[in-house]
Amino acid sequence: MKVQLCDIQVRFGHLLALGGVSLDLRAGAVTVLVGPNGAGKSTLMGVLLGLVRPDSGHVMVDGRPHQGLPRMEREKLGYLPEAVAFADNLSGRQVMRFFTRARGLSRSRADAVLSRVGLAQAAGRAVRGYSRGMRQRLGLGVAILSEPALLVLDEPTGGLDQQGLTLLWEILSEWREAGRTVLLSTHDLALIERRADHICVLHDGLVQAQGSPDQLRRDVGLPVQISVTIDDDAAVGALVAQLQRGGLADVQIATDIDGRHRHLVMETAPDDLLQVLRIVDGAPSSVRDLRVAEPGLDDVYERLLEVTR
């Protein structure tokens, strides 16, 4: 399913919730909407699902323009709303069976999915006794029930423990490998960093930046951090002098508790990284350890938000 959101504008009264947002959802890719609360992530998802009527713009589905996902296309949709709660007095199995009936699936599919999301043991219990994480797993199960071509997950990591997160990563990877489309929103970019193919940063209803994680890192140009451990004072002095002479890096020096090792923490522009590494490589053999850390996507995101403030 090829889906494009084209120049979507939504107003709630005087509030501009989305100010002309365009986004392509590629099949076989995980697209992540990121932004602070109130940025317009859920509203954009709502427009896609046909839950929110845009004031202008349209949703293109396989080349045809619509106000939102048309009813027939919703057969191929799986959706997890943010902080979903379900009816307290139904059991997990009853909730799942409602959705299997609604989607025309077999009863056994409900049980299979409950097992898949780790709720087989708790399936007979009323949802009121579920923890937040269990409710989120149930919601995730409902979303993947019909193996939809388009999976829309609003803040899917909320309340999930490590096992739940592993389950989510597995699902994302399965959907990507099967060439299906995934759109998810989060404000915890660090958590989702390695699973995102395309990121769209929203702020106050506007797209601040979008692209692949590498592209965003490049565009923002945050420095790369290099940590070097050296146990020879003379070597430290020489290395620092060399780096500062070329203006290649900001260097901070720290000493170990036992006083034997010196830690150099350098920050350099991504374009200068190779040159800095060559200099470090050319230093005397007293270099004990070398680590290079790229800026995290959360740093990139924070920088983007700083720019908008």
Place this chain on the structure above:
Amino acid sequence: MILGRVGRALVVSELVERLRDRWVLIITALFVLLASGISLYGRSAADAQSTVTAPSIVTLSTFLVPLVALVLGHDAIVGERERNTLGLLLSLPVRRGEVLLAKYIGRALALCLAVGVGLGVAAMVLEPGHRAALLALIPPTLLLGAAFLSIGTAISALTRHRATAASLVVVLWFLLVFFYDLGILAALVATDGALSQDTVAWLVTLNPAGLYRTGMLVSLVGTEALSQMGLAVALPSTALKAALWAAWIIGPLLVGAAALHRRQAVTG
């Protein structure tokens, strides 16, 4: 077919949910208890068991059934909205109006069970020859419940918070069941009896609780009793009564459906 696959699934789910709802079970038990108590008392009247019991059960139903129906309906849509499941429901291949109708039907079935069990048990308490009169109360009592359930469902679609919907249905219950007749009485007093009997009769029957009560009085004690109360003159015909019931059941549902259609399901 009015309801598609999703709608039919929703009807079943709504019914199951209501049958697992403690509040519904408690109120049904209370209805059974009170109606059976009235029947037990009526049994002592030997040959006039149903004549004594039925009017009292009508009075009980006039108070209790609207409350049960309003409470059953008040969170149909707003409850889903608060649980963040309204968007999930509407993201299924289903029309918004169908969601509202399916929720209404599922809850109406639960109400049928509650009323049926309550009046059924009360009838069984009487001797076999007197049971028919009580069982005959079931259809009109269900109409009364259906009308108030429709009002409750409309309120659930018009409000944004469950607490608001709950407050509104309680206020409405007091207004329509307690204060409406008092209001008419006050108007009569204030106008020094200038309101015509026809107007009074119309005002009484415009309220579903009044429509039920007067209809039951006619069928149980005859028009003579109503004439003594000054209400017999302009009681609506059967066709008009049917139209009034239909209006009270369908009207609020249409208002609710329009509200659900107009409202954005996600505003965050």
